[in-house]
Amino acid sequence: xxxxxxxxxRPTYASDFIPSDVERAVFLGNPVLDNMMTSLIAxxxxxxxxxxxxxxxxxxxxxxxxxxxxxxxxxxxxEQEAEWQKDRDRFIDLTYSPLLREGDLPVSAAFxxxxx
Amino acid sequence: xxxxxxxxxxxxxxxxxxxxxxxxxxxxxxPAPMHAFDGDVEPRGTNQRLERLPKLDLExxxxxxxxxxxxxxxEGNRPSMARFTRLxxxxxxxxxxxxxxxxxxxxxNDPLIGTVARLRTSGQQLMWTALQKHFHENADVYLAEMExxxxxxxxxxxxxxxxxxxxxxxxxIHIQPGGYVGDAFAGHIYHYGTxxxxxxxxxxxxxxxxxxxxxxxxxxxxxLRILDMGCSVGQLSAAxxxxxxxxxxxxxxxxxxxxxxxHMRCVDLGIGANFRQxxxxxxxxxxxxxxxxxxxxxxxxxxxxxxxxxxxxxxRVLRPGGVYFPIDFETGAGRGRRRNAWAKFGGWRDHRWNExxxxxxxxxxxxxGHMRKVGFEVEDQGPPAWRSPYNVLGTKKA
Numbered sequence: 001x002x003x004x005x006x007x008x009x010r011p012t013y014a015s016d017f018i019p020s021d022v023e024r025a026v027f028l029g030n031p032v033l034d035n036m037m038t039s040l041i042a043x044x045x046x047x048x049x050x051x052x053x054x055x056x057x058x059x060x061x062x063x064x065x066x067x068x069x070x071x072x073x074x075x076x077x078x079e080q081e082a083e084w085q086k087d088r089d090r091f092i093d094l095t096y097s098p099l100l101r102e103g104d105l106p107v108s109a110a111f112x113x114x115x116x
Numbered sequence: 117x118x119x120x121x122x123x124x125x126x127x128x129x130x131x132x133x134x135x136x137x138x139x140x141x142x143x144x145x146x147p148a149p150m151h152a153f154d155g156d157v158e159p160r161g162t163n164q165r166l167e168r169l170p171k172l173d174l175e176x177x178x179x180x181x182x183x184x185x186x187x188x189x190x191e192g193n194r195p196s197m198a199r200f201t202r203l204x205x206x207x208x209x210x211x212x213x214x215x216x217x218x219x220x221x222x223x224x225n226d227p228l229i230g231t232v233a234r235l236r237t238s239g240q241q242l243m244w245t246a247l248q249k250h251f252h253e254n255a256d257v258y259l260a261e262m263e264x265x266x267x268x269x270x271x272x273x274x275x276x277x278x279x280x281x282x283x284x285x286x287x288x289i290h291i292q293p294g295g296y297v298g299d300a301f302a303g304h305i306y307h308y309g310t311x312x313x314x315x316x317x318x319x320x321x322x323x324x325x326x327x328x329x330x331x332x333x334x335x336x337x338x339x340l341r342i343l344d345m346g347c348s349v350g351q352l353s354a355a356x357x358x359x360x361x362x363x364x365x366x367x368x369x370x371x372x373x374x375x376x377x378x379h380m381r382c383v384d385l386g387i388g389a390n391f392r393q394x395x396x397x398x399x400x401x402x403x404x405x406x407x408x409x410x411x412x413x414x415x416x417x418x419x420x421x422x423x424x425x426x427x428x429x430x431x432r433v434l435r436p437g438g439v440y441f442p443i444d445f446e447t448g449a450g451r452g453r454r455r456n457a458w459a460k461f462g463g464w465r466d467h468r469w470n471e472x473x474x475x476x477x478x479x480x481x482x483x484x485g486h487m488r489k490v491g492f493e494v495e496d497q498g499p500p501a502w503r504s505p506y507n508v509l510g511t512k513k514a
Binding site: 002003004005006008010011012013014015016017018020022025027028029034037038041042044045046048049052056071072073074075085089092093096097099102103104 | 161163172173176177188191192195199227230231234235238239246260275277281287288291294295298299300376471
């Protein structure tokens with residue numbers, strides 16, 4: 001059993017729980033590869049967050065008197081969101097398609113082309 | 117960090133900028149708007165009935181991981197399955213018949229299959245972690261918000277801090293940190309995290325509202341009381357109260373933080389559903405009390421013996437002629453379906469690495485048979501629900 005790491009004097013109505021061991025899962029034969037992929041995904045989310053913020057800024061900068069509060073409160077139009085999501089999907093495709101590569105040739109592998 | 121001035125400064129007025137930030141899908145019924153209340157924490161306002169995530173960067177992080185989940189499912193599953201099938205055939209195994217112990221040594225550590233699985237699992241872990249981190253870092257503000265609504269109407273909240281929490285409920289289901297019971301913000305984390313699961317199609321509770329609209333009623337048409345078992349953050353309970361505004365609707369869940377969040381959200385929505393921290397197998401309600409008892413994806417999260425007990429409890433609290441409509445993966449068209457090797461492998465990964473601890477247990481139960489055994493009149497192919505063209509429907513005999 002484990003207990004929440006949250007430290008507070010307020011009532012939480014939380015109880016002990018049985019922690020998952022998913023952190024130990026190896027799906028790629030080597031935990032370093034698994035960890036690198038997780039970091040890569042996290043990096044992608046950070047990059048996208050920055051890009052999305054920039055889009056908000058760019059939209060706001062078209063107006064006068066930009067403030068941080070304005071940035072936080074900005075709600076994109078449906079058209080803007082659709083356009084952003086297209087860009088997001090392009091970003092995902094470019095960044096993660098290489099992960100689906102079916103590489104199976106070791107360094108020592110001979111050429112597989114006839115015209116080697 | 118958020119400060120109280122920032123948090124309380126913005127209100128639902130920002131919600132008037134409803135412009136589909138989350139790409140919500142249309143739904144037949146008009147969703148309830150959010151109502152700001154004294155102590156409400158909505159630093160970035162609302163998008164219709166969804167409080168926007170409190171920081172732009174957190175919202176964008178969620179947006180990215182939601183997009184990644186959609187993309188990996190669309191682009192990754194097919195090549196992953198093709199690779200799986202090819203590997204089995206190369207090993208002389210039948211992709212329709214192979215068993216898990218034969219499958220593992222052939223596909224384990226395959227780079228493509230492993231990559232697609234990693235995209236899903238890591239994306240999910242990162243989303244949970246980001247949400248938990250935000251709510252923990254601003255715990256005082258969000259705990260104060262819940263305290264401000266615990267005793268506020270229109271609906272009631274009944275917490276039971278002395279409740280004996282059964283061990284079977286304490287796993288980190290869906291690898292959610294702390295699970296349903298172990299984190300003060302289990303409701304917050306679950307609500308926003310499962311928006312990622314629903315692939316951006318449930319920001320306005322569209323799925324729950326659709327299920328509520330499909331909910332069957334007793335033959336005599338009388339609906340005075342409804343029970344939603346295992347209600348989590350109360351999305352179905354709220355939608356049922358909207359469809360049946362004159363009925364007394366109760367959502368129950370083992371997770372105190374879950375029903376607290378469910379209640380707070382209903383206060384925010386102005387919806388008078390009631391919530392109680394209670395077990396589905398021991399609801400604490402009187403005999404013959406409800407006209408409708410339902411649940412949504414509850415049964416695959418409990419052991420087989422508990423599923424049977426829950427069916428018995430549903431029968432006990434229903435009045436004669438009342439209907440039981442338990443919605444889950446296999447209470448509809450999926451029940452008893454023969455599974456090929458890919459489905460078996462996917463089921464294993466979901467069980468083992470998505471912490472669906474009790475799913476195989478659930479599949480072992482003769483669900484409809486037990487409904488008959490306890491005295492329900494059973495319609496195996498009842499009305500549609502969720503992803504299924506039909507769902508089992510039980511009626512308590514008069």
